Amino acid sequence: xxxxxxxxxxxxxxxxxxxxxxxxxxxxxxxxxxxxxxxxxxxxxxxxxxxxxxxxxxxxxxxxxxxxxxxxxxxxxxxxxxxxxxxxxxxxxxxxxxxxxxxxxxxxxxxxxxxxxxxxxxxxxxxxxxxxxxxxxxxxxxxxxxxxxxxxxxxxxxxxxxxxxxxxxxxxxxxxxxxxxxxxxxxxxxxxxxxxxxxxxxxxxxxxxxxxxxxxxxxxxxxxxxxxxxxxxxxxxxxxxxxxxxxxxxxxxxxxxxxxxxxxxxxxxxxxxxxxxxxxxxxxxxxxxxxxxxxxxxxxxxxxxxxxxxxxxxxxxxxxxxxxxxxxxxxxxxxxxxxxxxxxxxxxxxxxxxxxxxxxxxxxxxxxxxxxxxxxxxxxxxxxxxxxxxxxxxxxxxxxxxxxxxxxxxxxxxxxxxxxxxxxxxxxxxxxxxxxxxxxxxxxxxxxxxxxxxxxxxxxxxxxxxxxxxxxxxxxxxxxxxxxxxxxxxxxxxxxxxxxxxxxxx
Numbered sequence: 001x002x003x004x005x006x007x008x009x010x011x012x013x014x015x016x017x018x019x020x021x022x023x024x025x026x027x028x029x030x031x032x033x034x035x036x037x038x039x040x041x042x043x044x045x046x047x048x049x050x051x052x053x054x055x056x057x058x059x060x061x062x063x064x065x066x067x068x069x070x071x072x073x074x075x076x077x078x079x080x081x082x083x084x085x086x087x088x089x090x091x092x093x094x095x096x097x098x099x100x101x102x103x104x105x106x107x108x109x110x111x112x113x114x115x116x117x118x119x120x121x122x123x124x125x126x127x128x129x130x131x132x133x134x135x136x137x138x139x140x141x142x143x144x145x146x147x148x149x150x151x152x153x154x155x156x157x158x159x160x161x162x163x164x165x166x167x168x169x170x171x172x173x174x175x176x177x178x179x180x181x182x183x184x185x186x187x188x189x190x191x192x193x194x195x196x197x198x199x200x201x202x203x204x205x206x207x208x209x210x211x212x213x214x215x216x217x218x219x220x221x222x223x224x225x226x227x228x229x230x231x232x233x234x235x236x237x238x239x240x241x242x243x244x245x246x247x248x249x250x251x252x253x254x255x256x257x258x259x260x261x262x263x264x265x266x267x268x269x270x271x272x273x274x275x276x277x278x279x280x281x282x283x284x285x286x287x288x289x290x291x292x293x294x295x296x297x298x299x300x301x302x303x304x305x306x307x308x309x310x311x312x313x314x315x316x317x318x319x320x321x322x323x324x325x326x327x328x329x330x331x332x333x334x335x336x337x338x339x340x341x342x343x344x345x346x347x348x349x350x351x352x353x354x355x356x357x358x359x360x361x362x363x364x365x366x367x368x369x370x371x372x373x374x375x376x377x378x379x380x381x382x383x384x385x386x387x388x389x390x391x392x393x394x395x396x397x398x399x400x401x402x403x404x405x406x407x408x409x410x411x412x413x414x415x416x417x418x419x420x421x422x423x424x425x426x427x428x429x430x431x432x433x434x435x436x437x438x439x440x441x442x443x444x445x446x447x448x449x450x451x452x453x454x455x456x457x458x459x460x461x462x463x464x465x466x467x468x469x470x471x472x473x474x475x476x477x478x479x480x481x482x483x484x485x486x487x488x489x490x491x492x493x494x495x496x497x498x499x500x501x502x503x504x505x506x
Contacts (some may be wrong), residue, residue: 004029007370008037014398017042017391019281022070024063024343024387025404026107029370031379033106033403041341043074043282045390047315049338050322051331052288053361054345059383060324061086063343064288065407067322068244071286072116077234077242081263083291085250089410091118091422100406103383107403114408117237120422121247123222123262127419128248129428130435131228132221133265135171136161142268145302146261147210156203159196160184169441173224174215176441181208183445217255222262225436230270232428234285249290256294263295264303267310270319277318284318292323293330308334328361336364340390346380368399376401 011027011034021040026033054060061084068078068090080087093113094100104111120128135143140161144154160180164171171177184192185201192199211219235243249259270285277284289295296304311321323331328344342365349355362374366388377386380401387402414422423429 004034008034010370011037011039011398011400015040015389015391015400017044019044019392020074022046022067022074023109023405024066025402026109028384028401028403035106035108038107038109039387039400039402041389042392043076044280044392045340045394046071046076046286047277047280047283047318047320048340048390048394049311049315049320050341050343050389051328051336051339052322052324052343052345053326053328053330054385055326055348057382058345058380059385059404060345061290062383062407062411063345063385063404064290064322064324065090065409065411066405067286068288069114069116069408072242072244074282075236075240075242076283077236077285078244079233079285079287080244080246081249081259081288081290082246083249083294085248086413087246087290088118088120088248088414088419089412090116090244090246090407091414092410092418094407094409094411103403103406107405109405111406112408116409117241117243118422119235119243119245119426119428120419121245121428123247123249123258124218124251125221126248126251127423129228129426130432131247131262132224132432133227133262133269134225135173135177135223136164137227137269138265142265142306145306146257146264147207147214148302149207149210153203153207156199156207159192159199163192163196164441167444169444170438172438172440173442174211174220178208178211179442179445181211183449187449188445214257214261218258219261222258225438226432226434228432230266230273232431256297260295260303263289264306264310267307267314267321271310271314271317274317274319276316278316280318283320286320286322288322288324290324292325296330296332296335304332304334308332308338311335311338327357328364329357340394342386342388344377344386346382346384347377349378366396366399371399371401373399 007027007029015021015038017040019042021042024039024041026035027037027039028034052060052063064080065087068080071078082088093115096111096113100111121131122128123131138146140154140158143161144157147153147157149157160177161171163169163184164180169176169180171180181204184199185204233243233245237243267287274284295307314321322341323335323339325331327347328336328342331339344361344365347354347358347361349358358374358377362377365373365386371386373386380386383404383406385402385404386399387397388399389397391397
């Protein structure tokens, strides 16, 4: 039977690193934490993405909080998708409590309280830094995939973007592209057919309905200016701590289309704009996507392929993406295979389906001489998790049941006054919260249609005037008729006088 010292040596060697690393907590054997047996993740491998999973109430949010704190301390900015709204307390110092002190004594990690620099962000009308993007920035391919269009419909979207490029009409918000669709099927139909080919009104009708669906989920708020610049996610405070950017999403839980739209556009823009980093010592930015199933459940096959492609490629830009969900089966296998760090909190087995999910989850972890993985998965306590990562050579580390260290910041939400205080001091709120509505496709096409209508009205008036003129007699005709009338009148008078003359003679 393996001793605690054998286990400690096994874990310590498996998690050793030459460079800087984050300490997650202490390893557990037979339900007891083994002091000075630290489970660590090298900063060098944090761009290899990861998964944080577990049943509700098992400690996932606190694990993200610990990771974010450690990253910030090393000068690595964080973007956290806060669906449940319970992450904002990281902006304030925590409070040392007996259960925290006891936990840290068991794993022999000193505990201190600390706060971290925070920006509060929003995709909606919530207080915070407003995140927006323009339709043009998406481009026709990504915009078509967001709308789940087929090849024919995507081809029409490409024509719309090309037409707007040719005419130098910016596509900024959804009302712009809706206006263009209406224009090319009505007033501009002949112009489009002549230069770009015939477009079916049934196709444009489907595209328009898809846009309206996105609009109803909040797309009308997200699309527009001023566009968010990704460099503003990678900021540091005066002490060199990386900013923790918290995207507050509590009001869009029932709008998965908007959430996945933003997430995909952000990853695509980061990939396009960030330079290659190669084998860097630490990531440039780490993104945590809470309730990740909201992205995958509503995603089309085309969208899933896009996400998978970006996840594969974006790590070379120094970006780590971490999916947070209750069940690891929520993440497609093609994406799961790209994830280097896995932190698995307890799973609950209430049904046969649950037990099957636990068995499948256990098979995703390295074999261990120290654990029966499927059994331990259901017996882990709150704040405990199975961990496996990648070492600096990219080799998976040993599976370690881990007592996670406690967050140094507040394990609770901020009050409304504290949120207002953070926003009042924010430079980004002042930069992004004034909505801009400059002249774009909507205004330009509206003006074009009005000018065309005015020209049509003027032409119609000219035509009517000419018709009226053509129907009026000439001067000669008027004189001729007048003379005729005079002559006729004179003849009539002479006739009357002749009759009268004859009568008097009699």
